[in-house]
Amino acid sequence: MAEKENTVKSRYHYGSNSLDLTIPSDVVTSKGINPGDIFRLIVKEEKGNLVLQYERVYKTKV
DSSP: OOOOOOOOOOEEOTTSSOEEOOOOHHHHHHHTOOTTOEEEEEEEEETTEEEEEEEEEEOOOO
């Protein structure tokens, strides 16, 4: 699978201490990501860099 690189900015999630990361629209379209899809977040450090890896575990029906 070829890797695609995008840059996203973290933003405050209104009313909480969590942050949101936006999935770029071209990725949403090409990968068929829908509102309500559920992702598992894996947090790791590699060579001193923070790596956030998301894995879709449930795909909603449209």
